[in-house]
Amino acid sequence: MNQFQYVRATETSGAVKSLAKDPAAHFLAGGTNLIDLMKMGIVVPERLVDINQLPLKKIENIPGGLRIGALATNTEVAEHPLVKKNFPLLALAINAGASPQLRNMATVGGNMMQRTRCPYFFDTMMPCNKRKPGSGCGALEGYNRMHAIFGASDNCIAVNPSDMNVALTALDASVHITGTKGARKIKFADFHRLPGDNPELDNTLQKGELITAVELPSSPFTKNIEYLKVRDRTSFAFALVSAAVALHIENNIIIHASVAMGGVSHKPWRLKTTETFLKGKTANETVFKQAAAIAMEGAKAYEHNKFKLKLAPNTLIQALKTAAGVSS
């Protein structure tokens, strides 16, 4: 690992200032992604600003919802009574990701900042526009089995690896951010971005800005929910495809639906058109198959991930059925 200067921040404003004045500095939270990337020589910071002492760990009810501090660990969130009771989809998604040890270390803010697991991003001998802008995309014509089917560009076909992000998108979360120019709040759906011509940017965070909290609006989705993750082994592997489904059903009629997919795009992939279609429909397999067909509109596969064109709708149908309690 490269040598770097280590600074321990004790207050949020100090942390932000410390980062803003140094273009080669990084925040360090749980470290599960950053330390790995540093060992691989993919990220080479000159200064690490350790933010673990900042008072950003609290998980609490607020008027109209729940506020989760950015430094709450994945385990703390998934095991929290308020999360388990009112936002079980989030707990399911978090527990579908990583391993218990990693979830004990990884924070909510860090999970949001998690880099792609594209092997061309990780192999410094390979071209990668995300790691080295302008060097090309090794995956485009390479072994692209794990890659995107929605919203990719010729510059990057990598996917966002997080399970938590898929649930937070479906649950209409918002993100609190603070920087030297003050604090702002954005929709979670606007936090991550598509690669376009700048795949080096995973998200819309500006240099020096710090995620301080995630906010979840009160949700009717406590019963008919499912997070279904399909992967190469039954646990501790990144998603080939995942689906987060939250339904509000009364008398077998879908009052409201919230649906997102993971493993398919550069950002957690919210399916608004599918949700509109589902609203007011009867919860049954025929409707869910139609919904999945709508969800797949615009999908584009590459040489090795064509299977995702089948796997994605099938995963979505199964998740919808499980959430609705519709038997196969």
Place this chain on the structure above:
Amino acid sequence: MASKKPCTAPDTENNLAETRRDFLKQSSLLTAIALTPAAVIKAAGAHWDEKFAGVFEKISLHLEVNGVKHNFQVEPRVTLLDLLREELHLTGTKKGCDRGQCGACTVHVNGTRINSCLSLAVTNEGKKITTIEGLADGKTLHPMQEAFIKHDGFQCGYCTSGQIMSAVALVKEGHANSETEIREFMSGNICRCGAYPNIVNAIKEVKEGGHS
């Protein structure tokens, strides 16, 4: 030392750091370039003296490891795993993948299981670390250690300390209620020999025996 071996490098990291820092502070930028990493070159170029020095700085660290308090002077890039193995010679904690994928390095920090390979030692200031060496009570093995022996929960043994540390935490966490749950919550510990069925049996026995 210097008079006997004038050509050898200083014998401790501290000496080395001091020598380098003093040298860099006194030397011209051009000389420094040949000897130092990019960070220092850039820092020197920008006349950031405090940072220039900081790159080689060691940080003081206080840890309680298996009930014993220790003070260290440690480079910020040293992981908790390397500190345990290289400084304290607690080599029961294994380095497998060194990337958080295998679980061989699992230790407890303030009672919580983590991958020590992905934790910088300096981020654990003031914390209590338990390694496999700290599980037994004197000569009495921890019930999980006994159960692993009884159920033959290993072959080569390389993953075993990580498996046991994870298993002890798992029972405390309350996620050992079924075979499926045990398998899911032990997924961060890989065993290439495939001793999984016996590991699951060992954990079930401890769980059912009411030990933790």
